[in-house]
Amino acid sequence: MERIVISLGGSILVPGDDDGRYLRDLAGLLREVSADTKVFVVTGGGRIARYYIETGRTLGLGERALDEFGIAATRLNARLLAAALRGLANREPATTYSEATNLAQRNRIVVMGGTRPGHTTDRVSASLARVVKAARIVNATSVDGVYTADPKRDPSARRLDRMTFEDLVRLAGEGHRAAGPSVVFDPVAARVLARDRTPLAVVHGRDLTALRHAVLGLPFHGTLVSD
Ligand code: UTP
Numbered sequence: 001m002e003r004i005v006i007s008l009g010g011s012i013l014v015p016g017d018d019d020g021r022y023l024r025d026l027a028g029l030l031r032e033v034s035a036d037t038k039v040f041v042v043t044g045g046g047r048i049a050r051y052y053i054e055t056g057r058t059l060g061l062g063e064r065a066l067d068e069f070g071i072a073a074t075r076l077n078a079r080l081l082a083a084a085l086r087g088l089a090n091r092e093p094a095t096t097y098s099e100a101t102n103l104a105q106r107n108r109i110v111v112m113g114g115t116r117p118g119h120t121t122d123r124v125s126a127s128l129a130r131v132v133k134a135a136r137i138v139n140a141t142s143v144d145g146v147y148t149a150d151p152k153r154d155p156s157a158r159r160l161d162r163m164t165f166e167d168l169v170r171l172a173g174e175g176h177r178a179a180g181p182s183v184v185f186d187p188v189a190a191r192v193l194a195r196d197r198t199p200l201a202v203v204h205g206r207d208l209t210a211l212r213h214a215v216l217g218l219p220f221h222g223t224l225v226s227d
Contacts (some may be wrong), residue, residue: 007125010046012141012205034108049073067117074113097131122186141204145223165194189209200225
């Protein structure tokens with residue numbers, strides 16, 4: 001059975017915009033595609049993580065402690081998704097790749113959050129894709145693809161339908177510096193994908209048609225990173 005990793009941004013899962021309904025619809029989609037595809041979902045922390053990281057930083061906590069709060073938030077989000085999926089996914093998020101692999105034998109869908117300080121869930125997704133030999137990664141985020149510049153700031157930014165791994169690595173830039181939100185795709189994760197040549201589909205996670213098509217390997221609205 002084909003294996004797919006979905007990196008589900010926290011910005012999509014818990015933005016505070018009818019999230020319960022979105023989770024129900026998303027669970028329906030995942031139920032459908034998991035009938036003949038093994039689905040691994042890595043959930044981001046979003047504003048839940050940001051709240052704890054910002055508050056902890058005000059308290060003077062170090063980066064490592066802040067990352068631990070971020071990881072806890074990603075796992076909380078994974079539990080929320082597992083709850084929406086009812087019996088189809090593991091209730092306790094996987095904390096290691098081998099645990100995720102084992103859970104895949106008993107669950108149609110495997111959910112997991114962060115792993116270790118200094119990472120992001122994009123990076124977890126890239127490493128997981130390598131371990132489970134995923135056919136592709138779908139990055140469900142809050143923009144409908146990769147743009148030439150930040151579309152929220154630069155009106156002349158253009159969306160790219162396709163790009164190479166090398167373009168992605170160049171665009172992602174430097175490594176993880178501090179706890180908190182990142183842009184485009186985690187740079188270390190981008191390098192992992194480039195090394196493994198694992199195709200990456202970047203879609204707007206709230207566009208369930210785009211998400212569904214990307215997961216199924218059909219043409220989709222977004223950006224395809226491949227050879
Ligand atoms: P995210 O992966 O959600 O980071 O993890 P992000 O950059 O905010 O991504 P988006 O915006 O949701 O796509 C939230 C925070 O949790 C910590 C980091 O501090 C990260 O910024 N974290 C997460 C880790 O330290 N290790 C992990 O494996 C995952």
